[in-house]
Amino acid sequence: MSYRILAINPGSTSTKIALYEEETKIFEKSLSHTAKELEAFDEVLDQFEFREKVILSVLKEENIEVSSLSAVVGRGGMLPNMKSGGYLVTKEMIDAFREGLASPHASNLGALLAYEIAEPLGIPAYIYDSVTSDELEEIAKVTGMPGIRRESMCHVLNMKAVSRKVAEKYGKKYEDMNILAAHLGGGISMSVHHQGKIIDCIRDDEGPFSPERSGSIPMLYVVDLCYSGKYTKKEMVKRIRGNGGLKAYLGTQDLRDVEAMVADENKQAQILFEAQAYQIAKGIGEMAPVLGGRFDCIILTGGMAYSKSLIEKISERVQFIAPIEVVPGEDEMEALSFGALRLVKGQEEARIYARP
Incomplete structure (x- = not known):
C-alpha cells in the first residue's frame, strides 16, 4: 500500500500545499494572499474559512480526490507544552487553538485546516515539529x-x-x-x-x-x-x-x-x-x-x-x-510530508497534546 500525504503550510501572506505519494512529490503550490484579502480579518484564526476554500479550490483544479488521501499534515503552531516530532490533531487541540492558548501566528491555522479536511474522511490529521517544540535543557x-x-x-x-x-x-x-x-x-x-x-x-x-x-x-x-x-x-x-x-x-x-x-x-x-x-x-x-x-x-x-x-x-x-554548510531555502513541505509518512507507517508514534 502506498500512502498519500497532503501537507499544508500557512504563512503570514501565503498558504503552501503539497501532495506526496510516499516520498515522491506529486505537486506543490504556493498561494499568495494580498494585503487587501487579509485585512478583512481581525485575527489570524478568522482567516480559516478563506484559506480552506483556496486549498480545496486548488485540489479541484489539480484533479486531486481527497478520498485518495491517507493523512493530512499541517504546520505546527504556537501552542505551549509541545515536544518535537508529530502530534495527532484532536478536538482538544483545536479547542486550545480557538481559545487563544497559542500566541497569534499564521502557523496556528495548520492544525485547523488539516483537521477540517481529514476528519470527514476518517483519516488522521497531524502537525509536525511545531515552532514551540521544547527540548531545552x-x-x-x-x-x-x-x-x-x-x-x-x-x-x-x-x-x-x-x-x-x-x-x-x-x-x-x-x-x-x-x-x-x-x-x-x-x-x-x-x-x-x-x-x-x-x-x-x-x-x-x-x-x-x-x-x-x-x-x-x-x-x-x-x-x-x-x-x-x-x-x-x-x-x-x-x-x-x-x-x-x-x-x-x-x-x-x-x-x-x-x-x-x-x-x-x-x-x-x-x-x-x-x-x-x-x-x-x-x-x-x-x-x-x-x-x-x-x-x-x-x-x-x-x-x-x-x-x-x-x-x-x-x-x-x-x-x-x-565547517559551514549552506542549505538555502526551506524544505518544510517535504519535512512535513516525510514526518507524517513516518507516523502513518508506525515508524514514529504520534503524541497527544496535553494542556500545560
Whole structure:
C-alpha cells in the first residue's frame, strides 16, 4: 500500500500545499494572499474559512480526490507544552487553538485546516515539529527576572529537516551529531542540536534583527515606548514582529531589493546589510559555548542563505568555530510530508497534546 500525504503550510501572506505519494512529490503550490484579502480579518484564526476554500479550490483544479488521501499534515503552531516530532490533531487541540492558548501566528491555522479536511474522511490529521517544540535543557530556561522563563521558539521544522540531510551527507545519524543551525528568513532563529535534540535556541525576538523583525533591542527603550501612550499593544508587537528590521528602515523585507540598493551605493542599505551579517555572526558566536565549541558543523539555511554575499560575510566571522554548510531555502513541505509518512507507517508514534 502506498500512502498519500497532503501537507499544508500557512504563512503570514501565503498558504503552501503539497501532495506526496510516499516520498515522491506529486505537486506543490504556493498561494499568495494580498494585503487587501487579509485585512478583512481581525485575527489570524478568522482567516480559516478563506484559506480552506483556496486549498480545496486548488485540489479541484489539480484533479486531486481527497478520498485518495491517507493523512493530512499541517504546520505546527504556537501552542505551549509541545515536544518535537508529530502530534495527532484532536478536538482538544483545536479547542486550545480557538481559545487563544497559542500566541497569534499564521502557523496556528495548520492544525485547523488539516483537521477540517481529514476528519470527514476518517483519516488522521497531524502537525509536525511545531515552532514551540521544547527540548531545552533546564539551565537554558533561566532568566534574570523571576516568573519569566525562556521558552523554545524557533524554526524547528526546517532546522531539524536540514540537519538530518547534512548528517546523511556526513555519513552519520542526526542523533550522533553536534550542529549549530541558523535559519535566516523573514525571522531569524538559531539552535544547538545535541544527540537529536534542540537543547538551546535564540528566538526571532531575542537575537539578530531580520528582514521584518526588530530582534534584540535595549529593554529599557522598549519599556519607554510601551508607556509612551503612542502605541497600542498590538502596534508595539507589530513593530517587533512584522514591521521591524530591514522593512522598518528601507520599506522592503526582500533581501534582493536590499542588495540592489547596496549595488546602487545606497549608504543606509550598505550599513544595514553589513550589520545584518554582523549580528547573525554574533548570534552564532553566542551559541558556540553551549557545547564548548565542539560542533561538527554550522548550518546556514532559510531564504536569505541564497545570498552569496551575506553568507560570505557571515562565514568569514564564524568559520573558526566549525565547517559551514549552506542549505538555502526551506524544505518544510517535504519535512512535513516525510514526518507524517513516518507516523502513518508506525515508524514514529504520534503524541497527544496535553494542556500545560
